[in-house]
Amino acid sequence: MDNTLTVRAQRTIAYGFLFFILISMATPFVWMISNSFKEQSEIFRMRPTLIPDEPHFRNYVSLFVDFDFHKHFLNSAFIAVVHTASHLFLASLAGFAFAKYNFPLKNFLFLVLLGSMMVPLYTIFIPLFVLVIRLGLVNSYAGVIIPGVAGAFGIFFMKQSMEAVPGELLDSARIDGASEFRIYWQIALPLVRPALAVLAVLAFMGSWNDFVWPLVVLRSRELQTLPVVMAGMVNLYRMEYGVVMAASLLSTLPILLLFLALQKQFLAGLTVGAVKS
Amino acid sequence: MLKSVSLDRLAPLFFLAPALILLLVFRYVPIVLGFEEALYTNSLSQAGGRKFVGLANFLAVYEDPVVWGSFKTTLIFSLVVNPLQVGLALLLAELINVRVPGIAVFRAIYLVPIAISAPVTAIAWGLALDPNYGLINGIFRTVGLPRQPFLQSPDQALWSIIGIISWIGVPYWSLFFLAGLQGISSDVLESARVDGASSLRIFRSIKLPLLRRIIAFVLVSDTVINFTLFAPVYLLTRGGPQLSTHLVMYEAYRRGLVYGDIGIASAIISVLLIVVIVFVAFEFIVLRPQH
Numbered sequence: 001m002d003n004t005l006t007v008r009a010q011r012t013i014a015y016g017f018l019f020f021i022l023i024s025m026a027t028p029f030v031w032m033i034s035n036s037f038k039e040q041s042e043i044f045r046m047r048p049t050l051i052p053d054e055p056h057f058r059n060y061v062s063l064f065v066d067f068d069f070h071k072h073f074l075n076s077a078f079i080a081v082v083h084t085a086s087h088l089f090l091a092s093l094a095g096f097a098f099a100k101y102n103f104p105l106k107n108f109l110f111l112v113l114l115g116s117m118m119v120p121l122y123t124i125f126i127p128l129f130v131l132v133i134r135l136g137l138v139n140s141y142a143g144v145i146i147p148g149v150a151g152a153f154g155i156f157f158m159k160q161s162m163e164a165v166p167g168e169l170l171d172s173a174r175i176d177g178a179s180e181f182r183i184y185w186q187i188a189l190p191l192v193r194p195a196l197a198v199l200a201v202l203a204f205m206g207s208w209n210d211f212v213w214p215l216v217v218l219r220s221r222e223l224q225t226l227p228v229v230m231a232g233m234v235n236l237y238r239m240e241y242g243v244v245m246a247a248s249l250l251s252t253l254p255i256l257l258l259f260l261a262l263q264k265q266f267l268a269g270l271t272v273g274a275v276k277s
Numbered sequence: 278m279l280k281s282v283s284l285d286r287l288a289p290l291f292f293l294a295p296a297l298i299l300l301l302v303f304r305y306v307p308i309v310l311g312f313e314e315a316l317y318t319n320s321l322s323q324a325g326g327r328k329f330v331g332l333a334n335f336l337a338v339y340e341d342p343v344v345w346g347s348f349k350t351t352l353i354f355s356l357v358v359n360p361l362q363v364g365l366a367l368l369l370a371e372l373i374n375v376r377v378p379g380i381a382v383f384r385a386i387y388l389v390p391i392a393i394s395a396p397v398t399a400i401a402w403g404l405a406l407d408p409n410y411g412l413i414n415g416i417f418r419t420v421g422l423p424r425q426p427f428l429q430s431p432d433q434a435l436w437s438i439i440g441i442i443s444w445i446g447v448p449y450w451s452l453f454f455l456a457g458l459q460g461i462s463s464d465v466l467e468s469a470r471v472d473g474a475s476s477l478r479i480f481r482s483i484k485l486p487l488l489r490r491i492i493a494f495v496l497v498s499d500t501v502i503n504f505t506l507f508a509p510v511y512l513l514t515r516g517g518p519q520l521s522t523h524l525v526m527y528e529a530y531r532r533g534l535v536y537g538d539i540g541i542a543s544a545i546i547s548v549l550l551i552v553v554i555v556f557v558a559f560e561f562i563v564l565r566p567q568h
Contacts (some may be wrong), residue, residue, distance in 0.1 A: 014375045018383050021369065025387045025448065031412055032401050044410040094296040101289035109293060116304040118557055122505035122526065123550045126533045126542045127311035128303065150299035180288035209394030211508045212526075216534060227396040231512055234400050241404055248397040255392040260385060 036060070036246035043241050059242040060250075067233065069247060076208055076226040077254070079144055083207040084200055086149045091199065092192065094150075095158025096184050100170065117152040122212060129216050139219040148213065154199055161195035162188060197265045205255055226251045308550065314543035334544035344545060346520055347528040348552070350435065351504060354524065355556070358439050358503050362446040363496050367488075369447055370454030371480060391449045395442075395508040402441040403428065403513045428513055431521040438509050438522055446502075450495045457491040458484060493564035497557050504553050525549050 030050070035043050037055040063069040097103075098110065121128065128147055129138075137143030165188050173183045189196075214225040221229075230247050233240065259266070315335065318328045338344050373384055390398070405412040406427040414424050427437045461484060469479050485492075507526040510516060516523035516531075525545060533542025 011377060014372065014377060017372050018375075018377075018380075021372065022383060022386055025390055025444075028401055028405055028412070028444070029389050029393070031405065035404070043404075090296040090299070093292045097289035097292035101292075103286070103289045109297060112297060112305075113300070116300045118554050119304045119308060119550070120501045120505065120553075121303075122507070123501070123546065123553055124304070124307040124311055126529060126539060126546045127307040127314055129533070130314060130539060130543075131303070131307055131310060146299070147303040150296040150303070152300065155296060180285055180292075184292070205392070209396075211394070211396050212530075216530075227394050227508075230400065231396050231508075234403075234512060244400055245404075248393070248401060252393050252397060255394075256389070259388060259392050263385060263388070 032245050032248055035242060036249050038242055040240070040242055059246040062240075062243050063246050063250070067229065067243070067247070069250065071222065072224060072226050072229045073251070075223060076251075079141055079214075079225060080204050080207040082141070083145050083149060084203040086145070087151065087154055087203045088196055088199055090150050091154030092158045092162070092189060092196065093184065094155045095160075096162045096188050098155070098159045099162035100165070100167070100188070113152050113155060117156075121148055125212060125216060132217060138217060139223065140217075141223070143217045144214050144225075148207075148210075154203070157199055158192065158195060161192045165191050194265050197262055201258060201262055201266055204258065208255060311543045311547045311550070314539055315547050317540050319539040319543075330540070334540045335548070337541060338544045338548060343520065343523070344528055347516075347523045347525045347545075348548070350521070350523055351525045351549075352552075354435060354439065354506075355500065355503050358443065358446075359496065359500050361439070362443050362450060362499055362503075363492065365443065365447045366450035366495065367454050367492070369451040370458055371484075373451070374455060374458045387448055388452070390445045391452065393445065395445065396512060398441060398445055399509040399512040402437075402444070406437055406441075429518060431517075431519040434514055434518060434521045438506075438513070441509055441513075442503070442506065446499065450499060453491055453495050454488060457488045461487055489564060493561065496560050496564065500556055500560060501553060504549065504556070 034050055034052060036059055037057070038049075038052045038059075039054065039056070042049065042053060098106070098113075132138050132143045132147065135143075137146065169187055170183050173187055178186070209227060210225070211227045211231065215228045215231075218224050218228070224232075226247075230244065230251065233244050233247065316329060316331060318330050318334075369387075373380065373387060393401075404410075406414075408414060408424060408426045408429055411427070413427070417424065426433060428434050465483060466479060469483055474482070505526050506524055507530065510522050510524050510527045511530070514522040516527050526549075529542045529545045529549070532538050532545065
């Protein structure tokens with residue numbers, strides 16, 4: 001009796017907290033959606049309205065007509081897709097090598113990898129920019145993508161899940177005469193699909209939302225990605241809040257959909273090697 | 278036959294080569310390059326303006342009150358924001374780890390901020406925190422609290438930025454903790470519960486030690502991200518008001534890419550790199566696994 005009462009009390013408290021979290025997480029987003037359908041004058045009303053008095057789509061129309069939203073959307077999509085695919089390939093290949101082979105200098109190379117984890121891209125963005133200029137990659141997608149395409153975290157992450165691939169499976173393929181690359185591609189890779197899904201979400205999100213690096217590398221506006229263009233909208237058209245909110249919403253949709261679609265695999269994949277050492 | 282065997286033995290090196298070469302060129306080379314550039318006066322705008330000046334740039338950085346101030350602000354900011362975000366993320370993960378009906382919907386919604394990019398978050402919150410028309414002051418008015426200037430006040434701007442980035446940071450990091458918590462075997466927790474351990478006790482004595490590796494990972498990653506915070510400052514405050522949000526990354530960007538003074542900017546960023554490494558090393562030592 002006493003026990004069920006405390007369980008019920010605990011449950012009520014839990015729901016209370018969850019509800020509070022829900023409100024604080026969702027309110028700004030809901031408000032953003034609402035503002036994207038409002039006239040400027042209604043956004044700046046003293047008492048904010050949740051449901052627009054006169055909802056309209058002019059902000060969205062303006063986004064495509066005045067700001068070439070679709071072009072920048074495609075720029076961002078191209079960069080994010082190429083980044084994600086190459087990142088997954090390089091990380092899984094290197095992770096496979098570290099997990100499943102013994103070779104000279106293995107420990108040393110692992111240290112090289114560890115060390116680079118201490119050096120995130122942004123703490124070296126000025127010399128990296130100088131390097132990109134010297135390589136003639138400034139104002140190109142190659143300059144945006146290549147410097148960040150190999151990452152220590154991705155390699156570690158893939159190494160963890162590649163370790164779970166049974167060695168007998170690889171050996172029997174070897175006996176059948178498969179090449180080492182083919183063993184990686186046709187046997188190991190399909191077995192670590194959950195981990196690949198997680199890394200894909202993280203990589204895509206990182207690239208899609210990146211602000212500093214495209215801002216620094218891309219000089220011409222036609223090439224520019226969504227976050228940078230949106231930042232420009234705030235600076236130049238500080239008053240066009242409805243349009244900015246519409247842009248924010250549309251630019252968030254791909255990630256949101258990706259996230260909701262992969263939520264289960266994502267949470268499952270994150271645990272790979274997380275608790276067990 | 279012999280040839281193919283030796284090729285197979287080299288396979289792992291071939292597999293590693295692309296990633297490691299890229300890391301070498303785009304992580305290690307820039308470190309050296311950064312320290313090298315810091316030894317020159319170097320303006321992007323003037324051709325042939327490169328001149329060796331020794332440690333003059335570092336000296337200039339040391340003597341410049343604005344740069345110094347940006348390091349101080351960044352340090353204070355980091356000391357507040359990292360423990361805050363990691364602590365709240367742990368708490369949030371523990372809360373949403375409960376098994377009650379409807380939890381899946383809650384989890385899906387609480388993930389929303391993660392999907393929103395830093396620029397978008399900054400823009401939306403910039404409007405929400407508007408002193409006159411913002412959502413937050415609207416709520417304050419409704420419940421009878423006085424109007425706050427938020428980003429326009431030197432006393433509140435940095436705290437407002439901390440709040441804004443935590444709105445993404447807390448749920449993002451809690452995801453890693455949630456994954457960790459769900460990986461803890463329920464048998465262990467059940468037997469502790471049968472032994473009469475309280476929830477708090479279970480959290481402290483069982484869950485926290487098991488999450489140690491994840492906590493270390495999250496703390497280190499969060500530290501690095503926050504030391505290099507840029508977008509909200511660039512978009513909302515430009516370092517102001519009265520330099521109250523003037524963080525190091527923004528100062529480096531301003532010096533290097535607005536004024537074209539690569540030498541000074543490299544000196545700033547090199548010092549920042551050292552500070553970050555010291556911090557990260559310290560965190561690793563404190564949170565290293567105890568055997």
